[in-house]
Amino acid sequence: MNTTIYLVRHGETVDNARQIMQGQTQGELNEQGREQARQVAERLATEDFDAVVASDLHRAIQTAEIIAAPHGLTVVTTPLLRERDWGSFTGRFIPDLREEVWPDDIETEEALLRRAHDFLQTMTATYEGKRVVAVGHGIINKAILAVYASCSMSEVQRMMNAEVRILTTSSVAVAASSGMSTSGMSTASAE
Numbered sequence: 001m002n003t004t005i006y007l008v009r010h011g012e013t014v015d016n017a018r019q020i021m022q023g024q025t026q027g028e029l030n031e032q033g034r035e036q037a038r039q040v041a042e043r044l045a046t047e048d049f050d051a052v053v054a055s056d057l058h059r060a061i062q063t064a065e066i067i068a069a070p071h072g073l074t075v076v077t078t079p080l081l082r083e084r085d086w087g088s089f090t091g092r093f094i095p096d097l098r099e100e101v102w103p104d105d106i107e108t109e110e111a112l113l114r115r116a117h118d119f120l121q122t123m124t125a126t127y128e129g130k131r132v133v134a135v136g137h138g139i140i141n142k143a144i145l146a147v148y149a150s151c152s153m154s155e156v157q158r159m160m161n162a163e164v165r166i167l168t169t170s171s172v173a174v175a176a177s178s179g180m181s182t183s184g185m186s187t188a189s190a191e
Helices: 031-044 058-071 109-126 138-149
Strands: 003-009 051-055 075-078 131-136 164-169
Touching (some): 003 109, 003 138, 031 058, 051 058, 058 131, 109 138, 138 164
Antiparallel strands (some): 003 164
């Protein structure tokens, strides 16, 4: 049985607008971001969903709660959907980073892709045959799409804020690879 995932990037945040590297900071939607989330909620209001899952970072939870409201669903969170850990680049002005050498404390692409694989595996196992909205972030979503398409991250087109892409997975397609583990999910608390 297939699992259908509506993969969404969170709405625009205060730091997106300021071009600040957010990484795994909580973030806060700005008015534009809340409006983007409302527009996604309106577009998806007539779809049937079994669950709404989000990164455990506030900006993704905010977006997910707006999308979940018309369906009366509680948002479930998972750290598997967290944005890439940008280490000491976190909180810095993005244009200033273009010429800098990447520090060693940034989450590696391999770790990011492993987390993306674990996310797809967990979603497929937990929501087999279901339809799920999953709200993540730009880079983790790109990694998920790369794993899904069996391609490199550089081949995946960047997701814009509040963009939706639909994936259909099965347990066969996301067969467990050796050394890959899954993490649990929990219900989001209102923040």
